[in-house]
Amino acid sequence: MHIDEELRERHVLSITVTNEAGILARIAGMFTARGYNIDSLTVADITADHQISRITIVTSGAPRTIDQIMAQLDRLVPVHKVVDLTENGPFVERELALVKVAGTGEHRIEAMRIADIFRAKVVDTTTESFVFEITGPTDKIDTFISLMRELGLVEVGRTGIVGMVRGKA
Incomplete structure (x- = not known):
């Protein structure tokens, strides 16, 4: 190396x-x-x-x-x-993702349960699918997407990271 x-x-x-x-x-x-x-x-x-x-x-x-x-x-x-920001002291970083999941029956119920745990918000729904909005650190979003893959993940859109120094200055 x-x-x-x-x-x-x-x-x-x-x-x-x-x-x-x-x-x-x-x-x-x-x-x-x-x-x-x-x-x-x-x-x-x-x-x-x-x-x-x-x-x-x-x-x-x-x-x-x-x-x-x-x-x-x-x-x-x-x-x-x-x-x-990484070298400048404490900072906040977040990312937003829209995650479309299709499914019925138990998969649909499980997708809603996981979304609730991750505090993802339903921003669109049909009888066959959901679009969830989730914000947070990249690893949280990666984990959410990984779990949704098993339940019928259709599509993902991500904003990329935004960051800001913590505190007054």
């Missing part, structure tokens, strides 16, 4: 940018050009005047690689701020 592979750590990066055409392509292009992988990516407008967006990227790498990614992101002109 190569040394860099041993030191690979998952990092959640929060990038505040000017909301302009092409910025997401430039950031994704930077990752691609340097061979960095993006595990999750979300983007949202965060100001009332629609001028600023937050991009949340989950990536993995050795500490030196993460430092390089941060420095390269910081040099892009429309980038205002880059924060490694």
Whole structure:
């Protein structure tokens, strides 16, 4: 095993940018050009005047690689701020998923029971299927989806991770 592979750590990066055409392509292009992988990516407008967006990227790498990614992101002109939430102290991260499950009889009852345990909400129902909405950490969503596979999983849509520093600042 190569040394860099041993030191690979998952990092959640929060990038505040000017909301302009092409910025997401430039950031994704930077990752691609340097061979960095993006595990999750979300983007949202965060100001009332629609001028600023937050991009949340989950990536993995050795500490030196993460430092390089941060420095390269910081040099892009429309980038205002880059924060490694993983290194910055306590933070909250969540993901949302829509999970469609088809089934009747006992499978339908079991799907509802598991959804209740996981605090998943039914957002659509027919006589043959449910669409559940579930939020939480990635491992919770992965477990829920895994359990639903056995009960008639049809389709999954996931948002990707969003994160925020805990506390006042």
